Amino acid sequence: MSDTATITTREPTETPAAMPGAAARGTVRPGGKDLYCVVGPELFVAAEHLQGRESVDFRVLEDQEQCLGVLHAARSAGVVALVPDEALLSRPVAAVAEAVRLAVRTLAKTFRDGLREWMLDVPGPLDEGLLPLLAEEGFELAPESGLRSVCRDFTRGDRERAASMEEVYADPYTVPWNFVPLETDVLERLLAGTPPGSRVLDLGCGYGKNARQLIPLGYRVAGSDISASAVARARRLLGPGVELSVADATALPWPDASFDAALDIGCLHCMPAEDRPAAVRELARVLTPEGVLYSRMFRPRPAQWLAAQPFHTTDFGLEAGAAAALLGSVFTEVEIESTPHATYLVARGPVNR
Numbered sequence: 446m447s448d449t450a451t452i453t454t455r456e457p458t459e460t461p462a463a464m465p466g467a468a469a470r471g472t473v474r475p476g477g478k479d480l481y482c483v484v485g486p487e488l489f490v491a492a493e494h495l496q497g498r499e500s501v502d503f504r505v506l507e508d509q510e511q512c513l514g515v516l517h518a519a520r521s522a523g524v525v526a527l528v529p530d531e532a533l534l535s536r537p538v539a540a541v542a543e544a545v546r547l548a549v550r551t552l553a554k555t556f557r558d559g560l561r562e563w564m565l566d567v568p569g570p571l572d573e574g575l576l577p578l579l580a581e582e583g584f585e586l587a588p589e590s591g592l593r594s595v596c597r598d599f600t601r602g603d604r605e606r607a608a609s610m611e612e613v614y615a616d617p618y619t620v621p622w623n624f625v626p627l628e629t630d631v632l633e634r635l636l637a638g639t640p641p642g643s644r645v646l647d648l649g650c651g652y653g654k655n656a657r658q659l660i661p662l663g664y665r666v667a668g669s670d671i672s673a674s675a676v677a678r679a680r681r682l683l684g685p686g687v688e689l690s691v692a693d694a695t696a697l698p699w700p701d702a703s704f705d706a707a708l709d710i711g712c713l714h715c716m717p718a719e720d721r722p723a724a725v726r727e728l729a730r731v732l733t734p735e736g737v738l739y740s741r742m743f744r745p746r747p748a749q750w751l752a753a754q755p756f757h758t759t760d761f762g763l764e765a766g767a768a769a770a771l772l773g774s775v776f777t778e779v780e781i782e783s784t785p786h787a788t789y790l791v792a793r794g795p796v797n798r
């Protein structure tokens with residue numbers, strides 16, 4: 446621990462309100478050929494999950510009776526159709542493909558069993574650029590009926606578990622954190638303490654879903670991840686002009702004092718324990734003296750949970766004290782909020798540069 450590290454414990458706050466400007470609109474449009482749509486209470490549950498998550502944009506069908514009828518048909522048919530609204534389709538194709546994947550995953554969780562097939566009904570001609578991206582999500586063009594995809598498991602069997610993060614990203618369909626709409630809990634903490642215009646590092650940025658929320662709010666975000674596939678996809682999603690780097694957290698490719706804030710959403714807690722001290726030294730180095738790190742580290746999880754993850758890990762998660770000590774080794778002030786599953790940490794006063 447740094448000689449003067451102060452660790453402050455705070456009571457956990459309520460999950461912060463949704464990100465500004467985002468409105469979930471669930472939807473579904475019934476009817477048409479053999480098309481069945483997701484509607485009704487199930488969709489509203491899904492829409493609740495998606496509340497404030499801009500990635501998915503469905504219209505909510507208000508008529509409950511009609512919803513229930515179509516839902517029943519959808520269930521008995523084992524087919525669910527997604528009908529993205531036109532506002533969504535006017536976005537860049539990479540964003541549409543992400544939204545579709547997110548919707549499929551979220552709705553699959555809601556419906557659990559019994560689904561055989563997804564259909565995607567895109568009003569109007571399909572953007573050619575979208576097709577290969579949707580193919581990555583498992584959708585295929587089906588004559589006369591638009592895009593179809595058979596329902597697949599979203600987890601890998603034990604034997605298929607990947608040895609490296611690069612291998613994990615080889616099948617984007619089965620990467621669990623890619624289906625969390627937004628990490629609002631951490632992002633809201635950063636937003637509260639970081640003015641727009643600030644330079645923000647997204648450590649272990651994955652597909653860039655968190656960076657994508659910050660950029661339109663005026664933050665200058667750069668991201669890094671150890672997986673080249675994740676970074677390639679983030680590049681596609683975020684577009685040109687966002688600095689993204691394939692890099693190990695223990696050797697960041699930025700000069701000292703490059704960032705006003707850093708985000709650690711899921712990176713430090715899943716890397717090998719012996720690499721964490723070097724990674725936090727790097728974070729301290731690339732932050733300005735006033736720079737702040739916002740981190741969320743999961744507590745260690747039971748073996749059964751680990752076995753369900755797509756990656757092999759021996760060091761997953763840290764208890765609150767260990768997480769605070771890790772950051773306290775290179776920051777002079779660490780504020781922690783512990784919840785049963787995770788510790789939120791805000792670290793200030795980087796040292797060791």
Ligand SMILES: C[S@@+](CC[C@H](N)C(=O)[O-])C[C@H]1O[C@@H](n2cnc3c(N)ncnc32)[C@H](O)[C@@H]1O
Pocket residue numbers: 610611622623628648649650651652654655669670671672675692693694695710711712715716720
């Ligand atoms: C749980 S995922 C979270 C991804 C992203 N932050 C999000 O919220 O979707 C953790 C990420 O950290 C990356 N990662 C793991 N070990 C890393 C390391 N040593 N250096 C850089 N990135 C790493 C993984 O490739 C993965 O993308």
